[in-house]
Structures are given as structure tokens and as C-alpha cells.
Amino acid sequence: MFKALMKLLLLVLVLSLFGPIVESQQPTYLSHACLNATTFAINSTYEANRDVLLLSLSSNGSRPSGFHNTTVGKSPDMVYGLFLCRGDLSISVCRACVTFAATDISRRCPVDTKAVVWYEECLLRYSDRNIFSVVTEAPTFLTYNSTQNVTQPERFNLLAGVLMNETARAANELTDGKRFMNGEVSISALQKLYTLAQCTPDLSVTDCDQCLQRAKGYLPTGRLGGRFLNPSCNFRLEMYPFYNLPSAVAAPEESKQNKSSQIPVLVASLSAISGLVLVSALGFLIWRRRNNQDKENCEEIQLLDLVNEHTGETLSGENVGKSQEFPSFRLDTLHAATNHFSDDNKLGQGGFGPVYKGTLANGEEIAVKRLSRTSGQGLVEFKNEIMLIARLQHRNLVKLLGCCLEKNEKLLVYEFMPNGSLDVFLFDSSFAAQLDWQKRFGIIKGIARGIMYLHEDSRLKIIHRDLKASNVLLDHRMNPKISDFGMARIFGEDKNDAITNRVVGTYGYMAPEYAMRGLFSIKSDVFSFGVLLLEIISGRKNNSSHFAENGESLLTFAWKLWSEGEGMDLIDQLLVGSCVASEVLKCIHIGLLCVQGYPTDRPTMSSVVIMLASDTISLPRPAEPTFPARRSEHASNDGVFSINEVTISNLLPR
Structure with missing residues (x-):
């Protein structure tokens, strides 16, 4: 009973601090216009630029301003594009709308050089002419809700006119990066009138006013909206x-009443919340102390509960409403699949424990990770692996198929990667020849998409913190899949960086600010990606003895060659016959942008994906890279080649 009460108090605390999570939905379509005075040819340069632009707009859907404009390509095939989200909507709703619109507009207007699409939540447009900071009054979309007249039309028209003027004025005068305002006024004891006005933020004050005044003139008077x-x-x-x-513009006679009535309610609400948080926090501390006294038993129960939540099954295999999303495996099934975890089936050894290859009765090949009793990672991490990886679904992330908890065994089951890990192919001369340039370029792009998903597109904002060649697995077609989330950390949408006293990861891939000060962010992963990209091109390890003996790193070596115009001298000699020089040089350039010393100078992974996909984007000049002067005492060695090595993830702050 006590534990149940403490869990309830803890849940209330979490909800009071973080609020509800709302799943994004498909936006509400309003209208679109394909301005096909001119069209482009299929597979033309303009079409390629438009597709890259739509990808760029989609990847920038999380901007706090809800607005972004950009160009792609060069004249005469340059494409201009922008999106604008409604100013009262959350970042997640904006992002969902823009992502959907970027696909939807090309379906509705497949060959048009100009197009615009409107939704309840956002608009998106592109053109072959400059559309930035220019008032565009056509096409227009106008609807009346009803032809029914309101009662007291004179009062309605007067108040509507005042409210619309005030809303338009307030929207035009905002300096917070948004040109958005909403307002309300009472027209009777039981009725209120509501307005909303918005301009694209790139317009001048004069142009915004002109556009809104024209819009007001089209709206009906004496009608219901x-x-x-x-x-x-x-x-x-x-x-x-x-x-x-809440309404930002109100009728003058209501303002004082509203303010005076809201203050006591606000004070009472804050007092209640403060008391609830305090009681919940005290309850949580008591619960944690008692929980630690009986940790093993309690964690075991939690794990059983968690698996049953995900699988709808008991560990004996009885079906009680099985979930197809995350199944539980029987222990005897995994014993049979791995020949009782024989050494002949052992693929490797990770921090979690040994990894075995298995074959199910239906012929499906799997990789099974077995929690070692001597492992430094235990029940909590096992639980976090289930909670985290089971929620991640992307073609460039290794897939967790299920788990098993029976007879003191704790097992995780993954899809099997027949080609092992990327480091085997890059750094072993007997395998390296199998990776020609096109395969390596595809691997680079796949890794970039996977990290972008973790940072921006998944339901969780995840920092991997240990991206390296041995943590990239290859399927039968040499498609890359990122693995090993043992160091991963989750951030909220409004959090961008954190500091840890426990620096973990692999020296040579760590960003300078992380290795030296424990500061990590999505830009830490970007740095690691840059190192990995240069390793894929060169076939050399960043922390190899060759560079150490010469007092430099792969990064400084690549920078020296690139800055002297000798970038092609960096490539693995096995690639000379298959590489495309322009692609190689672009990748070296992107890699150097990613490993710059200051995190703010590094691009986001969405920008990296765009740069890799485009042949026309102008890349900025990178600064000379820096790298840590000493090895962190907490950093792990990058040991022998790993095969299907996937460890566990930590959801909790360290």
C-alpha cells in the first residue's frame, strides 16, 4: 500500500512538472494552389533542387519562431521556399505539419514551379522567383462560416471592427520573431468574438499592415465568422x-475585471501545485530510501511488470492479450536457437555480456545478448534498453525484437546483422576492398539519417554519445544500422545540452568540450559523426598509432590536405578506381565542418543530410579542428573488432 501511494505521488510530481504529452496528428487541410504558368521537366535540376528544399524545410520544422525560409540551387534553377506555423501551436505540432506539407505539396503539385498549400496548422510554399520579404496577395483563400446574421448587428460590427484593428496592430508590432496575435471581446452576456492575425515574419511593418488591412476588408460583417x-x-x-x-487583446471594460479575478485563482493554483510538488518530492525520497533496502527484489518485480506491459504475456508464455509491437521470448526457444549459448555461436563480448547468434524454428536469424552476472550494467539498464530501443523505429537503427526474463536469465533479442560491424571492413585490409566508394557513400548517408532521427524525428530526443565504427552494424546489403545505446541520454524538447562528471565513450570520437569539460549535446554526436566520416573516406582510425607518433590526428591531417587543395590524397587507396572526386571532396568538407572546435560552428544532422543529398549547396569554410590534449581517465578503449555488439541504454539522468 505504501509503495503504491509513493508511486502515485511520484506520478503526480512528474505530470505536474512536465505536463501532458500529445501525439502529433495529420494536419487539417484547407486549400492549395498550383501556379502552373510554367512547369519543370521530370528529373530536371529544378525538380532535384525543389526536393532538397522541401527536405530542408521539413528538417527545420522545430524552429521556435514557427517560420523558416531558404533557397536551394543556382539561377536559373534556384528554388525559394518557406513555411509558417500558426503562432499559438507547439513546436511538435508545427514540426508535424511542416513534415507532412513537404510531402503533400509535391503530390498535389508534382511539376509546378510555384505552389502553396494551407492547413489549419501551417502553410508551406515554394517558387522559382524570390518570395522573401515580398507581399504576395494572390492566390487567396476565403471562407464564410454562415450566411446567418447576428443579433445586434451594429454593436457586433463596431466591436468586430475595433477588435480586428487592435489584433492586426498588435500582431504587426510584435518583436519576438513572430507576427502573430489573437484577441477576444464580449458582444453580449453569453457571446464572445474571437480573432487571429498573422504575417510571415520576413515582412516589413508597412507590408504586414498592408496585407492585414486588405485581409480585414474581405472578412464578413454581421455574420458568424x-x-x-x-x-x-x-x-x-x-x-x-x-x-x-489566452486572449491577448481584450475589450477595455473587461481588462481590470479579468486581471483582478485571475490573481486569486493564480495564487491558489500555485500554492496547491507547490504543496503537491513538495509532498510528492518528500514521498519520493522516502520511497527511494525504502526501495534501496530491498533493491534486488523490487527491481525484479519492476522488470516483470514492464515486460508484461509491453508484451501482454506472462513469462511462462500464456497469452493475455499479446502485443505485436514488442514480444517476449521463451527461454527454451532461445536455448534451442543458440545451441544452449554455445561458444561456437558466440559473436562477441560487450559491456552488457556475451552476444550469441541464434536461429529460430522459422529460420529467422537473431542476435541474443545475455546479461552477465559480473556485468557493470544491471537490471535498471536492462529495463531502460527495453523502454528506449523498443520505441525507436528507423531503418538505420538496429531493431530490438524482444526480451526474455526466466530463471534468473535476462536476455535481449535483436535482428541479426550478417556483415558484422563497420570497423571490420574499414580497418582490416582483407575486408576493406569489399567497400567501394558507392557503398561507403551510402553508409555515410545512412548513418547521417539515423542520427538525424535520434536528434530530431523520433518521439524522444536522444544523444547517442558513443558513435563510432564498431557501433555501426551492416546488414546483408551493407546498409548501416546504429547500435549500442549504452551511453545514450534523452533530452526534453526545450533542453539542448548537459554536463556530466562521468565522461564515457571512446577517445578519438569525443568532442573536445565533452572530453575536457563533460559538456555534451547533439553537437557532440555531430563531432563523432565527422570523425567517423573521415575514417570511412580514409580507411584510417583517428586514434591510430601512426597519427600519435606524428603528434597529430586524422582530423588535423585531413584539414592540412584539404586546406592545401590536396583533399583527394586523404582517400583510402582502395577507392581510387571507384570514387567520384566531387563526392569525396564534398564529404571531406562536411566532415571538417562537423569536427570544428566550437559546437555552435558545427551543423545539425538535418543540415548534414541536406548537404549530402545536394550537389549545388554552397558549403561554408570550416575552421581548423581541435582535439583533446589528453585522454579522459573515464574513456573506454576502442578494443578489438566487434560483431553485432549492442549494449544497453540509460533513460535516467546520471
């Missing part, structure tokens, strides 16, 4: 609340 949209601004008038924020 309507909306006006064009590519530069929008205005909406309704008899019901349709936005998420």
Missing part, C-alpha cells in the same frame, strides 16, 4: 475560441 488566407498573411474571425493561447 470567416477566414482569409494568402501566402503572406492570414486573418480569422469566429464566434468560438479556436486558438490555444
Whole structure:
């Protein structure tokens, strides 16, 4: 009973601190326009540039301003594009709308050089002409909600006119990066009128005012609402609340009443929340102390509960509503699959324990990780692996198939990667010849997409912290899959970096700020990716003895060659006959951008994906890379080649 109460208090604390999580949904379509005065040819340069631009807009959907504009390509095939999200919506809703729109617009307007699409949540447009900081008043989208007249039309029209003017003025005067405002006014004891006005933030004050004044003129008077949209601004008038924020503009006679009535409610709410958080925190501390006294038994129970939550099965295999998403495996099934975990089937040894190859009765090959009793990673990490990896679904991440908890065994089951890990092919001369340039370029792009998913597109914002060649597995087609989330950390949407006193990872791949000060962020992963990219091109380890003897690193060696115009001298000699020089030099350039000393100078992974996909984007000049002067005492050695080595992940802050 006591434990149940403490869990309830802890849940209340978490909910009070972080609020509800809302799953993104498909945006509500309103209208679109394909301005096909001119069209482009299939497989043309313009089409390629447009596709890259749409990818770029999609990858920037998380901007706090809800607005982004960019160009791709060079004249005459340059494409201009932008998106604008409704100013009251969350970053996640904005991102979902932009991501959907970037695909939807090319379906609705497949060969048009100009197009715009509107949704309830956002608009997205592109053109072959400059559309930035220019008022565009056509095409327009206008709807009236009803032809029914309101009661007291004179009062309605007067208040509607005042409210629309005030909302437009307030939106135009904002300096917070958004040109958005909503407002409300009472038109009777039982009815209120609501408005919303918004411009694209790139417009000048004069141009925004011009656009909104024109929009106001189209809206109906004496009717129950309507909306006006064009590519530069929008205005909406309704008899019901349709936005998420509290009203920002109110009738003067209501302002004092609203403020005085809200203060006691706010104070009472804060007092209640503070008391609840305090009680919950004290309850959690008591619960944790008692929990530690009986840690083994409690963790075992939690694990059983967790597996049953995910699988809907008991460990004996009885089906009680089985989930197809994350199944439980019977121990006897895994014994049979691995020949009782024989040494002949052993693939490798990780921090978690040994990894075995197995074959199920249906012929499917699997990799089974077995928690060692002497492992430094235990039940909590095992639980976190289930909670984290089971939620990650991407073609460039290794897939967790299920788990097993029987007779003191703790096993994780993964898809089997027949070609092992990337380090085997890069750094073993007997295998390296199997990776020609096209395979290596495909591996580079696949790794970039996987890390971008972790940082920006998954339900969780994940920092891997140990990206290296031995943690990239290769399937039967040499497609890369990122593995080993034992060092991973999860960030909230509003958090970008953290500091740890326990620096873990592999020397040579660590960003300078992480190795020396324990500061890590998504840019730490970007640095590791840059090192890995240069290793893939050169076939050399960054921390190899060759570079150590010469007092440099692969990074400084690559920089010296590139800055002297001799970048092609960096490549693995096995690639000379198959490489495309322009692609190699672009990859070296991107790698050097990723390993710059200051995190703010490094690109995001979404930008890296775009740069890899485009042949026309101009890349900035990188600064000379720096690397840690000493090895962190906590850093692990990059040991022997690993095969299907996948360890566990930590969801909890360290």
C-alpha cells in the first residue's frame, strides 16, 4: 500500500512538472494552389533542387519562431521556399505539419514551379522567383462560416471592427520573431468574438499592415465568422475560441475585471501545485530510501511488470492479450536457437555480456545478448534498453525484437546483422576492398539519417554519445544500422545540452568540450559523426598509432590536405578506381565542418543530410579542428573488432 501511494505521488510530481504529452496528428487541410504558368521537366535540376528544399524545410520544422525560409540551387534553377506555423501551436505540432506539407505539396503539385498549400496548422510554399520579404496577395483563400446574421448587428460590427484593428496592430508590432496575435471581446452576456492575425515574419511593418488591412476588408460583417488566407498573411474571425493561447487583446471594460479575478485563482493554483510538488518530492525520497533496502527484489518485480506491459504475456508464455509491437521470448526457444549459448555461436563480448547468434524454428536469424552476472550494467539498464530501443523505429537503427526474463536469465533479442560491424571492413585490409566508394557513400548517408532521427524525428530526443565504427552494424546489403545505446541520454524538447562528471565513450570520437569539460549535446554526436566520416573516406582510425607518433590526428591531417587543395590524397587507396572526386571532396568538407572546435560552428544532422543529398549547396569554410590534449581517465578503449555488439541504454539522468 505504501509503495503504491509513493508511486502515485511520484506520478503526480512528474505530470505536474512536465505536463501532458500529445501525439502529433495529420494536419487539417484547407486549400492549395498550383501556379502552373510554367512547369519543370521530370528529373530536371529544378525538380532535384525543389526536393532538397522541401527536405530542408521539413528538417527545420522545430524552429521556435514557427517560420523558416531558404533557397536551394543556382539561377536559373534556384528554388525559394518557406513555411509558417500558426503562432499559438507547439513546436511538435508545427514540426508535424511542416513534415507532412513537404510531402503533400509535391503530390498535389508534382511539376509546378510555384505552389502553396494551407492547413489549419501551417502553410508551406515554394517558387522559382524570390518570395522573401515580398507581399504576395494572390492566390487567396476565403471562407464564410454562415450566411446567418447576428443579433445586434451594429454593436457586433463596431466591436468586430475595433477588435480586428487592435489584433492586426498588435500582431504587426510584435518583436519576438513572430507576427502573430489573437484577441477576444464580449458582444453580449453569453457571446464572445474571437480573432487571429498573422504575417510571415520576413515582412516589413508597412507590408504586414498592408496585407492585414486588405485581409480585414474581405472578412464578413454581421455574420458568424470567416477566414482569409494568402501566402503572406492570414486573418480569422469566429464566434468560438479556436486558438490555444489566452486572449491577448481584450475589450477595455473587461481588462481590470479579468486581471483582478485571475490573481486569486493564480495564487491558489500555485500554492496547491507547490504543496503537491513538495509532498510528492518528500514521498519520493522516502520511497527511494525504502526501495534501496530491498533493491534486488523490487527491481525484479519492476522488470516483470514492464515486460508484461509491453508484451501482454506472462513469462511462462500464456497469452493475455499479446502485443505485436514488442514480444517476449521463451527461454527454451532461445536455448534451442543458440545451441544452449554455445561458444561456437558466440559473436562477441560487450559491456552488457556475451552476444550469441541464434536461429529460430522459422529460420529467422537473431542476435541474443545475455546479461552477465559480473556485468557493470544491471537490471535498471536492462529495463531502460527495453523502454528506449523498443520505441525507436528507423531503418538505420538496429531493431530490438524482444526480451526474455526466466530463471534468473535476462536476455535481449535483436535482428541479426550478417556483415558484422563497420570497423571490420574499414580497418582490416582483407575486408576493406569489399567497400567501394558507392557503398561507403551510402553508409555515410545512412548513418547521417539515423542520427538525424535520434536528434530530431523520433518521439524522444536522444544523444547517442558513443558513435563510432564498431557501433555501426551492416546488414546483408551493407546498409548501416546504429547500435549500442549504452551511453545514450534523452533530452526534453526545450533542453539542448548537459554536463556530466562521468565522461564515457571512446577517445578519438569525443568532442573536445565533452572530453575536457563533460559538456555534451547533439553537437557532440555531430563531432563523432565527422570523425567517423573521415575514417570511412580514409580507411584510417583517428586514434591510430601512426597519427600519435606524428603528434597529430586524422582530423588535423585531413584539414592540412584539404586546406592545401590536396583533399583527394586523404582517400583510402582502395577507392581510387571507384570514387567520384566531387563526392569525396564534398564529404571531406562536411566532415571538417562537423569536427570544428566550437559546437555552435558545427551543423545539425538535418543540415548534414541536406548537404549530402545536394550537389549545388554552397558549403561554408570550416575552421581548423581541435582535439583533446589528453585522454579522459573515464574513456573506454576502442578494443578489438566487434560483431553485432549492442549494449544497453540509460533513460535516467546520471
